[in-house]
Amino acid sequence: MTGPLSHLRVLDLSRVLAGPWSTQALADMGAEVIKIERPGAGDDTRGWGPPFLKDADGNETRESAYFLSANRGKKSVAVDLSREEGRRLVLEIAKRSDILVENYKLGGLKKYGLDYDSLKAVNPRLIYCSITGFGQTGPYAARAGYDFMIQGMGGLMSVTGEADGRPGGGPQKVGVALTDILTGLYATIGILGALAERERSGEGQHIDMALFDVQVAALANQSLNYLVSGTAPVRLGNAHPNIVPYQAFETADGHLILAVGNDGQFARFCEIAGRPELATDPLYVSNQARVANRDTLVPQIAEMLTKRTTADWIAALETAGVPCGPINTIAEVFQEPQALARGLATQMAHASGATAPGVASPLRFSRTPVNDKVAPPMLGQHTRQVLAEVLGLSETEIGAHEAEGTVAAG
Template sequence: MTGALSGIRVLDLSRVLAGPWASQTLADLGAEVIKIERPGAGDDTRGWGPPFAKDEAGNDTTEAAYYLTANRGKKSLTVDITKPEGQEIVCNLAAQSDVVLENFKVGGLAKYGLDYTSLAKINPKLVYCSITGFGQDGPYKDRPGYDFMIQGMGGLMSITGAPDEAPGGQPMKVGVAVADIFTGLYATIGILSALRHRDATGEGQHIDLALLDVQTAVLANQAMNYLTTGVAPGRLGNAHPNIVPYEAFPSADGYLILAVGNDSQFKSFCEVAGLNDLPADTRYATNRSRVANRETLVPMIRRAMVTKTTDEWIAVLEKANVPCGPINTLDRVFDNPQVQHRGMIRYLDHPVAGKVPTVANPIKFSKTPISGETAAPMLGQHSDEILRKVADLSDEQIEKLRSAGII
């Protein structure tokens, strides 16, 4: 493989989404990622369907779309880590790896001798990343953590959704598992930083990542709104707590996002919308005053917005340099000429499905472009290859392990 991380080997003991998202990102960047899976079962997400990838005859395969989401570019090795022989294989691979990634419960791998303390004795340069719901210490450390509950516990749902007094108002989760995905990205950042430290000093380290920590960290301006005032922000639907007008407005045939980020843009918008008196009104002249007077301003904007279709508004607002956009369904997202031009849809060879679609990594390198991606592997697809080339086992040893159910 080629890429910025070519030559880096990652031993991935994680499953579901947060850990696999991190290891997929590392694979995209050129690392060799060996995905360790349970014989006969594999990653839980293999069965999280429908939908499933189709074979060339149009029939469902065993590969769920969810699994394909986060396992591109990896090699699958099935190993029963509860057996001493399986533990020996993983230790062998860890001794020859740069990174171990896992999301078992706190202390769950220690009984197998696969925790950081044990593997660091074998490979002191190892970067070992643990992902859990609540971290390696603290009163909640032994609790399981899943994205949905973390979005709730971490405050995101308290600021997402329409207010209670609005029709259908209630706390809402985000439509994708953002706590998991953000944790995967923070894990990637942490691993790359630890590899830089390893290269400079020769020492590895343990990275402790918690979904709740990450969800708290990405509250961003909403967290600071609370910390600077002591007042917990509430739900505003599609409105923004610090910018007005910055929300979705009904048009004549749908909805339009209006994202006015400064006073100059507000003046331009008012000129286009026939609201020429508003920029000179002290109640609306600055963003600060517009936030304070949103209850009177927003209804006036709504009355203006329903006079044109979404496409009509986009045409005139873009010409006036006012940020705006439609609310696309996913079919329109992937039909969008900009998305297509940027190569965000790719089709990868798959041993059963022929070709499977994937959403490309968005990083565009000038010197080390992402290339050579492979589809998410079938269960155990690379077991023999890895055991021969990396673990240096003979065909006879491999067959003996397979007969014993170890691989």
Template sequence: MGALSHLKILDLSRVLAGPWAAQLLADLGAEVIKVERPEVGDDTRTWGPPFLHDRDGEPTRDAAYFLCTNRNKRSVTIDITTAEGQALVRELAGQADVLIENYKLGGLAQYGLDHASLHALYPRLVYCSITGFGHTGPYAPRAGYDFLVQGMGGLMSVTGRADGEEGAGPLKVGVAVTDILTGLYAANAIQAALAHRDRTGEGQHIDLALLDVAVACMANQAMNQLYGATPKRLGNGHPNVVPYQDFPTADGDVIIAVGNDGQFGRLCGVLGHPEWAGDARFSTNKSRQANRVELVRLLRTETLQRSTADWVSAMEAADVPCGPINTLAQVFEDPQVQARGMRVQVEHASAGSIPLVANPIKFSATPVDYRHAPPTLGQDTDAVLRDTLGLDAARIAALRANKVI
């Protein structure tokens, strides 16, 4: 039994942040019912190629993007624009511990599925809303997307090549990181709200904004700004630690991540220049920051002399943190990644055994269980309405005839 197997989650969210939170809770054992639009479903089902292929090798209607964030869920299709559909969702909410949604501000109020409406019916319900900009403030009515928020939250101002370098300019991160981080914050907030409810009997509303999360996750860079040092783009360099970046090798690149003066001294030994560790320009991190350009120039001259594999082997032997820059193909071939089981196989309704990226949490007593592959659209509609709401076959057939489900 999963650690959260006592919980029921109603997932009205789409795309990434909300589904990521719901998937994490599902991985931890919660029962998650995902409500999708009939015939259309979650937007990410169409965000391909690549698309999942069925057992005959033919492409299905489900994109790989959808598969990344919807395992361990049951899919129910309900048209919430209809009165009957709204009633079904209210009934499902009445049996849930948590509802997750990411509609625009006020988007569910017209259907009587907003927090105020459901709280009046089910005061124990934890209701988590995820939006681009939150439920307050001048931007609250706006739609928010990860790319916009990476720019508005400051992340792109510190990501990309430094001014004056070839290719300089702001860049977004290669995955929708603010969506993912918001999903992680949401899962944490939900469990805190449930702990409060278990003590008091009171549910509550969680208001999570992508922009808030983006600002919060600027971490040391945000604090650098608050303490008077405006961060700049440094490419792969670190704003506070030197050397902490990529360096060219004879056949590619190597990342060197020196975190203290002792590691720097060992790095100098590996490079054949132990005298650099005693050089006043480089002996402390503060001095290395002040002389970053000269130090990086010297290091690059040496790293070009050997292959990436040779440097990694030599630096690892000297306890200098380092590593290659892997493609994703190389990631899944990496013996450490394989040893940690970061690729799993699950059985899909139409495609047979399919690969997924594993949950990284390793429990000693309540391990993550891959109970269900990401569902096909509406795969569980009849079963959920029958088993959870007690509807008989005739009632389900009538709902389908009326295009409610």
């Protein structure tokens, strides 16, 4: 392993998406990530399909595309935590780990002796990250939290979707589990911060991550629009609350996203569109004026853009440095010359004999490249390896644990 975290070991007690997204990022950066799963079942998302990965003979495996998206580079160890010996094995791995990530319900690991206070006593350098719906404190702390409901509770759906009163208007979730993804990323940031602090103090700490907190934080300018003005933002479809023109428009053959970020770009757009006078009109000369008068400006821009094809507009506007782009399907994304040049679609040799597709990590290090081409593991694939190499158990001892049902090998 060559990444910047190749000297670290992570004990992954998380499942589904937010936690696994964080530990996948740590694995990409070279950390040894040991994922603890239930024998016979594993992470819930292994069964979240179709689609499922097909083996070399074209037969479906038990590996869902969902699971593959968030678990590359990890080692799977199947351990039964309901058994005392299973808990002891995981405790021993925790003693030898730098980081632990878990997303059990509030207090869920205390009964196993795997909560932060218990593990701090035996490994004071451990950085322990808990991910829950609402955090470790507050009146909602014991509630379960899922991405969709948090998008709603956390305000994202109030500003996502077509405007009320328009066709298709009403609240809309984002097309991916964005709150989970952002929580995983914030968790990784927190872990890296705790690692940096540990270099000075020599001590680990507990990181309390909540989906709800993350969603509110990620409202960014929309939350500040409310806190500054006292007026809650509303859904604007593809329009932007603070910038005009900054939305999708119909063209002669499809759609175009026009993302004008300053007055100079607006002037260049107007010149190319054959309406240079708009850029000097007092109603539209500044972004503040354009936001105030969007109701009269946007229809004029919409009418202009229908005169040419999407490709024609992109060619002309890119030459002039006016930000714009198409609305791609996901299939089209991976055919973009930029995606091909950056190698965003990857291939990984999977233990089933199949070739598993993947998406490259966006992290590009100059000296310590990421390890983003190690396929997600099959359930229990590394049970024997980890018990032998990390805990130093003999083949006889491992066999006895298997026979008792404490662990399962893939």
